[in-house]
Structures are given as C-alpha cells and as structure tokens.
Amino acid sequence: MNNDEIRAALESWLEDNWSPQLSLMEWRNILVDGGWAAPHWPQAWFGKGFDAEQAQVVRTVFRERNIVPAASIGPRGLASETILAHGTDGQKTRYLRPILTGEHAWCQLFSEPGSGSDLAGASTKAELKDGRWIVNGQKVWNTSAHHADFGILLARTDFDLPKHQGLSYFLIDMHQPGVEVRPLKQMNGHASFNEVFMSDAVVSADDLLGGEGNGWAVAATTLSYERQGFRRSRSVAFDIEQPGRIYQEYAKELEIANEPYTWYPQREGRVDLILARARETGAISDPAVRQEIAKLLSMQQAHALAAASAEAKRKSGSNEIVPAGSIGKLAASVIARQAAHVHTMISGADAMTAGPDSATDGVIAEVLVSVPAISIAGGTDEIQRNIIAERVLGMPKEIRSDTGPFRDIKRNA
Numbered sequence: 384m385n386n387d388e389i390r391a392a393l394e395s396w397l398e399d400n401w402s403p404q405l406s407l408m409e410w411r412n413i414l415v416d417g418g419w420a421a422p423h424w425p426q427a428w429f430g431k432g433f434d435a436e437q438a439q440v441v442r443t444v445f446r447e448r449n450i451v452p453a454a455s456i457g458p459r460g461l462a463s464e465t466i467l468a469h470g471t472d473g474q475k476t477r478y479l480r481p482i483l484t485g486e487h488a489w490c491q492l493f494s495e496p497g498s499g500s501d502l503a504g505a506s507t508k509a510e511l512k513d514g515r516w517i518v519n520g521q522k523v524w525n526t527s528a529h530h531a532d533f534g535i536l537l538a539r540t541d542f543d544l545p546k547h548q549g550l551s552y553f554l555i556d557m558h559q560p561g562v563e564v565r566p567l568k569q570m571n572g573h574a575s576f577n578e579v580f581m582s583d584a585v586v587s588a589d590d591l592l593g594g595e596g597n598g599w600a601v602a603a604t605t606l607s608y609e610r611q612g613f614r615r616s617r618s619v620a621f622d623i624e625q626p627g628r629i630y631q632e633y634a635k636e637l638e639i640a641n642e643p644y645t646w647y648p649q650r651e652g653r654v655d656l657i658l659a660r661a662r663e664t665g666a667i668s669d670p671a672v673r674q675e676i677a678k679l680l681s682m683q684q685a686h687a688l689a690a691a692s693a694e695a696k697r698k699s700g701s702n703e704i705v706p707a708g709s710i711g712k713l714a715a716s717v718i719a720r721q722a723a724h725v726h727t728m729i730s731g732a733d734a735m736t737a738g739p740d741s742a743t744d745g746v747i748a749e750v751l752v753s754v755p756a757i758s759i760a761g762g763t764d765e766i767q768r769n770i771i772a773e774r775v776l777g778m779p780k781e782i783r784s785d786t787g788p789f790r791d792i793k794r795n796a
C-alpha cells in the first residue's frame with residue numbers, strides 16, 4: 384500500500400468506527416481489532432506490518448482528526464516491543480492487548496543499587512521452586528513503578544555462570560504482597576522514580592521471557608528501544624478539550640501516565656526558549672552569547688540530520704552499522720548541557736530562581752537541575768562512548784576483571 388492508499392483506508396475505517404461518545408476501553412478494543420493500534424506490528428499480532436514511514440501516516444491522520452490513539456506512554460512500550468520480539472504466543476496473547484488498550488501499565492525493573500551501568504551485574508535472585516519463580520532483591524530508579532501493574536524484570540537465575548549468562552528476564556505482577564514500591568524525591572522536586580523491594584515475590588513459570596539464561600539478550604532488545612526513544616519527542620500534540628466521553632476518560636489516563644514525565648522537556652534543555660529569552664533580556668546583542676547560541680542550534684540541526692540519515696540508511700536495507708541509538712542519545716545529552724549553559728549566560732542569577740515570580744515561572748531553574756538526568760537515564764554518556772568505541776570504531780575493549788562464575792566476582796568494592 385502506498386501512503387495515499389493507507390490514508391484512504393484509515394479514513395474510511397474511521398468513518399465506520401470512530402465516535403467520541405464511545406468509552407475509552409470500547410474504542411481501544413475496536414482500534415486493536417482493526418489493526419490500527421500498532422500498525423507497525425505484524426498482522427498476526429494486532430498490527431498491519433507497516434514500515435516506519437507507513438506507521439507515521441497513521442499517526443498523522445490520528446493527530447489531524449484528534450483520534451485517541453493506543454496507550455503508549457511510559458515503559459509499556461519497552462515491555463510490548465520486547466514481548467513481541469521474544470514472547471511465546473501465550474505471552475503475546477496475555478499481555479499485548481491490555482498494553483495497547485491501556486488496561487495495564489508497566490515499569491522497567493533493571494537498575495539496582497550496585498548495578499546500573501554494569502547492568503549485567505544484577506544480583507536480584509530468582510529461584511524455581513515448586514514450578515514458580517521466587518524473587519528476592521532490590522531495584523532502584525524505576526520510573527512509574529508507583530503506577531505499574533506489571534514490571535519487566537532482569538534477575539539472576541544462576542550464580543555459577545559468568546555474569547551475562549546467568550540472567551533471565553521475567554514479567555512480574557506488581558500487585559502482590561512480595562513487591563513493595565517506595566517513591567524517591569528528586570532534586571528538581573518531582574518524584575518519578577521508585578525503589579522496588581522484592582521479598583519472596585512470585586512469578587509464574589509462564590512469565591519467564593525468552594528462556595532461562597537468555598536474560599541479557601532479551602534485555603538488549605529493551606535497551607535498544609529505550610535508546611531510540613531519546614530521538615523521539617515525548618510530547619504528543621493532542622487537543623484534549625473536545626466534547627465527548629472518550630476525551631474525558633483519555634484526559635484522566637494522560638494525567639496519570641504523564642505525571643512522571645512533566646519535567647522531561649526541561650531535561651532536554653528547552654532549546655525552544657533560548658532565542659525568545661535572548662531577545663527579551665537583550666543578551667542577543669552580546670557576541671559571546673550569540674556564539675554559544677549558534678553552537679547550540681547547529682548541534683541541534685546536525686543531530687536531526689544525522690538521525691534522518693541513519694533512518695534513511697536503515698530503510699534502504701544498508702548493512703552499515705549505524706549506532707543511531709547510542710549516538711543519538713549522546714547527542715541529546717550534549718545538546719541539553721549546552722542549552723543549560725546558554726540559559727545560564729542569558730538569565731544570569733535569575734536562572735536560579737524558582738516559583739511563579741521568577742523568570743519563565745521557574746522553568747529555567749528546573750532546566751538546570753533536570754539536565755543532568757539525560758546523561759544518566761538509559762545508559763550514561765560514558766557507556767554510550769564505550770559502545771561506539773568498541774562496537775562501531777572497533778577499538779580495544781575495556782579490560783575485564785569480571786569473568787568466571789558470578790559468585791566469585793568482587794561486587795560493590
């Protein structure tokens with residue numbers, strides 16, 4: 384199907400099926416059955432097998448007509464793409480539909496107090512007892528865990544194997560006595576993350592994803608989607624102020640789902656405010672400031688072009704290794720830091736003031752304390768540099784002191 388045919392097919396389908404008077408759940412189920420909820424997924428699993436460009440046509444029509452899309456905010460996308468790639472038919476049947484309809488929210492249970500960058504060093508333990516996995520350990524920095532119904536969990540099932548081989552990947556029910564979620568307060572005042580404690584938490588044998596000992600390979604799928612996400616904007620242009628039951632229900636869903644991400648535009652540096660602020664304050668006529676603004680805007684433009692070029696190569700089926708995820712993520716963090724620097728040059732001491740009386744309602748202050756997060760989330764800058772150096776440039780690998788059985792490796796030393 385070409386893009387015009389997709390648009391025509393979707394518009395005719397919407398004519399027959401869409402109504403703002405439907406309940407959110409009624410509509411989402413119709414959407415899933417019609418294959419338009421996740422058109423880039425295979426036809427056997429709720430999709431239409433579209434490529435990225437074709438799926439974009441669908442998103443554009445939805446936006447133009449203010450059609451409520453499938454639920455996509457938060458770590459549920461990481462869960463669904465990973466389940467789609469590695470799940471059994473039973474797992475896909477159980478979990479994919481309620482993710483798309485929004486019935487189930489998910490969180491990512493990867494990082495631990497002693498293993499963030501060194502994710503393969505996870506020591507949360509899962510043991511098979513009487514046909515069920517019993518999980519004990521602690522995770523940390525888990526975005527949205529306080530809203531989540533399920534978690535994607537990386538845990539160690541064999542302490543005698545080398546660290547990458549003894550891991551397994553589970554789908555865990557968060558609503559059980561063995562799972563305790565404790566919120567963490569950040570320096571920017573928000574509380575998006577949590578600590579998650581698992582004490583004899585139970586996972587059914589059917590909820591091991593990708594087979595025992597394959598956790599590292601399955602986690603690599605999740606991480607690659609996570610890094611690609613840094614190239615996409617999280618803000619969805621949607622006019623929610625519309626008459627109709629569905630918009631009221633969707634607004635409630637968005638309020639909860641978006642809550643952990645309200646500061647994410649600030650963590651990207653708010654480049655969009657720079658020129659207006661520079662004009663407003665008169666800093667635009669300072670040559671040193673102009674130079675830094677030019678540097679920032681050129682980096683942003685180069686980043687956008689590099690991402691477009693990587694996407695074009697991917698589409699053309701080129702075999703060239705383009706680490707678009709790692710480079711894109713690294714670029715996003717360099718741009719955010721430069722933006723924070725320029726905001727400071729423009730606003731001076733005003734940049735430190737928070738609250739409604741401050742310049743731009745405290746947004747600049749929030750930028751300054753939120754930008755560091757982009758260099759950490761989804762793999763730190765140093766880790767992205769290691770990936771690019773070793774896997775793309777073919778440079779020598781880091782010297783390892785962590786081979787051999789995991790139980791013999793020195794940890795948290």
Ligand SMILES: Cc1cc2nc3c(=O)[nH]c(=O)nc-3n(C[C@H](O)[C@H](O)[C@H](O)COP(=O)(O)OP(=O)(O)OC[C@H]3O[C@@H](n4cnc5c(N)ncnc54)[C@H](O)[C@@H]3O)c2cc1C
Nearest residue numbers: 491492493494499500524525526756759760761762763765
């Ligand atoms: C906004 C945000 C959202 C997050 N959401 C989640 C989530 O939902 N689920 C989840 O599981 N986790 C989440 N995290 C956690 C995140 O994945 C970890 O913070 C990250 O992987 C870094 O791990 P760490 O904090 O343990 O730092 P460490 O790994 O302890 O790193 C400390 C410092 O050492 C450097 N370093 C470490 N190893 C190397 C190396 N080999 N070479 C060079 N330098 C190195 C790092 O770059 C860093 O500067 C989130 C973090 C943020 C900021």
